[in-house]
Amino acid sequence: METRLAHLATLAQKDKTPAYLALVAETLARTDTASLPADLHVLIDAVANPDIVGLVTGRQVISELVKTIGAGAVTDHDTRKRIVEDALATLQPRIASYEEQINSLRFQLADLLEAEEEWSEAARVLMSVSLDSGSRSLPDEEKFRVYVRIVHSVQAETYYNRAASLSNSTTHKEIQLQFRLCQARISDYARKFLEAAMRYHELSWVADIDEEERKVILSHAVTCAVLAPAGPNRSRVLASLYRDERATELPTYNILSKMFLDRILRPAEVKSFEESLRPHQLAKISISSNDRLASVVDQDDLVDPSTSTRKARASPSTSTRKGPSTVLDRAVMEHNVLASSKIYNNISFPGLGALLDLAPSAAETMARKMIEQGRLKGFIDQVDKLIWFEGGKEDDDAQGKAGGLGDVEQTSEATGAPFTKRWDMQIRNTAANVEAIVQHLAIQGLIQSPA
Incomplete structure (x- = not known):
C-alpha cells in the first residue's frame, strides 16, 4: 500500500x-x-x-x-x-x-x-x-430522528426537549411512537410517575406495537401508578388501569387492585412488588427538615420537664423512623394514610405511626403535607394528637368517573367507592343490630347497670 x-x-x-x-x-x-x-x-x-x-x-x-x-x-x-x-x-x-x-x-x-x-x-x-454547523445543516426531520435515538438510549432530558420542539416535523409513525415512548420513559426516570403512568397506558393501546411489548408497557403503567403520589389524580389513573381487562394477567395486579380499592398494604405484599422495580424506582430519598424536627419532638415528649428524666414509652414497639427512605416507601405510606381515611373517622398520631412504621410526629407530618396538598381531606387536632378525616361524596365521584368515562351510575358499577359504601353500610347495620340487642336485654332486665 x-x-x-x-x-x-x-x-x-x-x-x-x-x-x-x-x-x-x-x-x-x-x-x-x-x-x-x-x-x-x-x-x-x-x-x-x-x-x-x-x-x-x-x-x-x-x-x-x-x-x-x-x-x-x-x-x-x-x-x-x-x-x-x-x-x-x-x-x-x-x-x-x-x-x-x-x-x-x-x-x-x-x-x-x-x-x-x-x-x-x-x-x-x-x-x-454536528447537526447545525458546517457546510450542510440537517433538515428538522433528520434532527428529530437523531434526538429520539439519543433520548431512547440514555433518557437525556436536554435532547428530549430539543426533540419535543421538532416533533411536528415528521409524520413517520414509527418515529412518532418512539418519541412517545421516550416521553413516558423520561417522566418515569424523572420520577413524574403519574404522568409516566398515563403515557404508558396510552401507548399500551397502540395497535402498531407488538402485543407482548404492549403488555410490558402496560406493566410499566401499573408500576408507575403505584409509585405515584396518593390522591384523587392517582385514583383516576388506578381506576383506568383496574378497568383494563388485560391488567388481570399482570403479576402486579394484586397490588393494583388493593390500591384501587383503598385497602391497606402489608409489608409482605410491598416486598413482593419491590422485587419487580427497576433501580431508579428504588432510589433513596432524603429525610425532610420537618421529619427531622418531628423526631426531635418525639424525643422531647419522652422527657419529663419537671424532673428531666425520661418517661416510659407508651409502647415498646413505637417506631423511631423519621420518614420514608425510598420512593416506594413513600408511595405505600401515603396510600395507607389515604386508606385509613376510608376506614376511620379519626386516628391518633401514635396509631398512624404504628400503621406506617413511623415516629408519631413523622406520621403527623406526612398527613399534614397530604392535607395541605389537597390529597387528603381532614384536619389535625394537635392538642388531642388526633387526625380527623373528612369523608365525602366528592372522593367517591372521583373514582366513579375515573378514566374519562363521564358520569357513572354508582349502583351498577363495581368500583372502589361502592365497595367502600357497602362495607360502611354493613358495619353500620351490624352496630345498629348490636345496639338493638343491648336495648332489648336492658328492657328485660338482663343487663346490670355498672355501679
Whole structure:
C-alpha cells in the first residue's frame, strides 16, 4: 500500500482523483480482509494530508470511501467497526476540513453500537454529531430522528426537549411512537410517575406495537401508578388501569387492585412488588427538615420537664423512623394514610405511626403535607394528637368517573367507592343490630347497670 501511495503522489493533480478512487474500490473489493483495516488506515492518513493530495481531491476520495463502507462493502461487523473507529481517529484532528465525512462515520458507528445493544455508547457518539454547523445543516426531520435515538438510549432530558420542539416535523409513525415512548420513559426516570403512568397506558393501546411489548408497557403503567403520589389524580389513573381487562394477567395486579380499592398494604405484599422495580424506582430519598424536627419532638415528649428524666414509652414497639427512605416507601405510606381515611373517622398520631412504621410526629407530618396538598381531606387536632378525616361524596365521584368515562351510575358499577359504601353500610347495620340487642336485654332486665 505504501508503494502504491508513493507512486500516486507523483501524478499530476488532474490524474490524482480517479487514481485514488480506483485504489479505494480495489482495496474494498478484496476477499481477504485480514490486512484491510491497516491498509485503509495508511490510505486515509495519506489522502487526508492536503500537502500530498490536496483538499478537494482528499474530500472526494474520503467521501467515496465513507459512502462505500456505509453501503456495506465491508460485511464483517467487527472489521467494519474497527475501520470506522480508526477512520474517525485519523480524521478528527482535521474536522474543520472533513466535518461532513466525520458526521457520516459517527452515524455508522452509532448503528454498529446499537446493533451490539451498547445504547449508552451509541448515544454518546450521536451527541458528538454536528447537526447545525458546517457546510450542510440537517433538515428538522433528520434532527428529530437523531434526538429520539439519543433520548431512547440514555433518557437525556436536554435532547428530549430539543426533540419535543421538532416533533411536528415528521409524520413517520414509527418515529412518532418512539418519541412517545421516550416521553413516558423520561417522566418515569424523572420520577413524574403519574404522568409516566398515563403515557404508558396510552401507548399500551397502540395497535402498531407488538402485543407482548404492549403488555410490558402496560406493566410499566401499573408500576408507575403505584409509585405515584396518593390522591384523587392517582385514583383516576388506578381506576383506568383496574378497568383494563388485560391488567388481570399482570403479576402486579394484586397490588393494583388493593390500591384501587383503598385497602391497606402489608409489608409482605410491598416486598413482593419491590422485587419487580427497576433501580431508579428504588432510589433513596432524603429525610425532610420537618421529619427531622418531628423526631426531635418525639424525643422531647419522652422527657419529663419537671424532673428531666425520661418517661416510659407508651409502647415498646413505637417506631423511631423519621420518614420514608425510598420512593416506594413513600408511595405505600401515603396510600395507607389515604386508606385509613376510608376506614376511620379519626386516628391518633401514635396509631398512624404504628400503621406506617413511623415516629408519631413523622406520621403527623406526612398527613399534614397530604392535607395541605389537597390529597387528603381532614384536619389535625394537635392538642388531642388526633387526625380527623373528612369523608365525602366528592372522593367517591372521583373514582366513579375515573378514566374519562363521564358520569357513572354508582349502583351498577363495581368500583372502589361502592365497595367502600357497602362495607360502611354493613358495619353500620351490624352496630345498629348490636345496639338493638343491648336495648332489648336492658328492657328485660338482663343487663346490670355498672355501679
